[in-house]
Amino acid sequence: MRLILIFTICLTTAASPVLSKTVSNACLKSDRGAGQQRLCRCIQQAADQTLSGRDQKRAAALFADPDLAQSVRRSDRKRDEAFWERYQRFGNVARRYCRAG
Numbered sequence: 153m154r155l156i157l158i159f160t161i162c163l164t165t166a167a168s169p170v171l172s173k174t175v176s177n178a179c180l181k182s183d184r185g186a187g188q189q190r191l192c193r194c195i196q197q198a199a200d201q202t203l204s205g206r207d208q209k210r211a212a213a214l215f216a217d218p219d220l221a222q223s224v225r226r227s228d229r230k231r232d233e234a235f236w237e238r239y240q241r242f243g244n245v246a247r248r249y250c251r252a253g
Contacts, residue, residue: 175199178212185215194250202242211239 176196179185
């Protein structure tokens with residue numbers, strides 16, 4: 153019984169969203185996010201729902217470097233294309249739930 157409980161806790165923990173502030177911090181440092189803590193927290197929540205920890209680090213780099221975002225978007229590498237699809241899904245979720253208003 154105890155083993156089943158531990159296994160269940162491990163599964164639940166592994167499936168939980170990444171609880172970091174990687175994207176939120178990048179948002180706050182960006183020109184658009186400066187001083188908008190509420191908006192950046194919301195964007196972080198969208199990232200937690202849609203991006204892995206690795207993808208969140210990569211997305212944070214795009215906040216800081218728009219030229220890098222263009223490079224990834226235009227890349228023909230499968231890895232970049234797959235990331236860009238996930239990044240767009242994240243962006244759509246963030247736009248839907250984090251409208252400044």
